[in-house]
Amino acid sequence: NIPDTVGYATPAHFGHVIKTLRERVPNIDQAVISVHCHNDLGLAVANSLAAVEAGAGQIECTINGIGERAGNCSLEEVVMALRTRHDYYGVDTGVNTPRLVPTSRLVSSVTGMSVQRNKAIVGRNAFAHEAGIHQDGMLKERSTYEIMRPEDVGFTQTDLVLGKHSGRAALADRAKALGFHLSGEQLDQVFNAFKKLADKKKEVYDGDIVALIEQDNTTVSDQWQLESYEVHATTAGSPQATITLSRGSERQTATVAEGDGPLDALFHAIEEITGVAVVVRDFRVQSASRGKDAQGESIIEAEYNGQLVRGRGVSTDTVEAAVRAFLNAVNRVATGQVTDPKVRPEAL
CATH class of the missing domain: 3.20.20.70 (Aldolase class I)
Structure with missing residues (x-):
């Protein structure tokens, strides 16, 4: 070596x-x-x-x-x-x-480490051609500006866009094309989430489907679930957040009038109900697909008693995505799904 x-x-x-x-x-x-x-x-x-x-x-x-x-x-x-x-x-x-x-x-x-959009081979822009002369060349002869094909590395190209009238078979086929092999139970869960999303969005793109599948894979069973939330914030004064969570037959609501902004107030409310307090070290929201109604994918990295925990949340509402990510992290703490800080991503 x-x-x-x-x-x-x-x-x-x-x-x-x-x-x-x-x-x-x-x-x-x-x-x-x-x-x-x-x-x-x-x-x-x-x-x-x-x-x-x-x-x-x-x-x-x-x-x-x-x-x-x-x-x-x-x-x-x-x-x-x-x-x-x-x-x-x-x-x-x-x-x-x-x-x-x-x-x-x-x-x-x-x-929890995002791939930069312009990363060679696997970045979202790896096969994007924006310059007019490049687009013209691509239409006439792909090999002029494309030394390898997107499908050679696993990018799927399709004109198929799913919507609220798409069925389980269409979703399963698209998921398979994207590299996901879902069991019957997994497909049921993802399909339910897909139908809810399709009611909010006219068109559901590949990025949306990937986000739904990954979100489902990060769900921790038998833990706190988000029922509803309400938040009021102004430029003057502290925000006020009310959130309702459920766990089995249990249902709790908390109202918090403190925090540095609406998200911080919502996070404090979650901590009050669950009894789990974490320190957020990294927080980001990114678009899962395209369009003004694109899903927001939130990723939170937090610390609990010196250990690393991550949460992920997806929603067309970026605030809800952040709340779901924070709750996902809290649920992971409750089930012991934390990582020794020695193996956090930046230390790999």
Whole structure:
């Protein structure tokens, strides 16, 4: 194993190291040279490719390039570089590349680390062409501006948009195309959420479906559920929030007139009912699809007694999405689904 532990190497230098090892170490052909590159200078993929060119037989890499500090060599990037430029490198990885995007989404969902829109291979904009000359070229000949196809890495292209008249079969088929294989019970749960969403939105896009499925996967059973909330806030004075939660046959309502804004007041109200107080360390809301009625996907990272807990919530109302994410985190605390801070994403 040959590591670039602090990401200091450059491609020419790292390739020379591998080449020198192959030339000077006796019986080197009886071993597989493995490289482990960090991305501190943004060169992890380039260094790994240089190592392969020089004779390395294994690359240590990670989905979405996650890892310590600036991360490690990105699996999806190095795999597609080797595949797309097979004419140059002449090696095969055996990776099932149409699974790259679904796997990237899964890792992002589990870790709570969003994939940047312009990330190579798996970012939302990876195959977007906005310039007029590019669009014209794409219409005439795709290969002019597209060195690989979206479907090669797992992006699905379809003109099918689901709506309130779409049935379970259509939803199941779309979920499968997006890389999700749902059991009968899972499909029932997601379909119920889908119908509620379709009543609010005229068109339901792939991003909406992914968000619904991931939201369902993060639901903690037999814990507090959101029934309703009401919040009043002005630029003068403290906000007032009233929230009602249920757990089985139990139903509780709390009103709180404190907090730094409406969300903070709602969070305090949840803590008052559940008896669980967490410290929010990171909070973000992102669009799950397109359009002004797009779902908001909220992700909260919080701390409880020095341990890490994450929550996720989805709704066409961004406030509700945040409330659901916070409640999801609180429920995870109640069921012991917390993580040692030593393995939080930024420390990977």
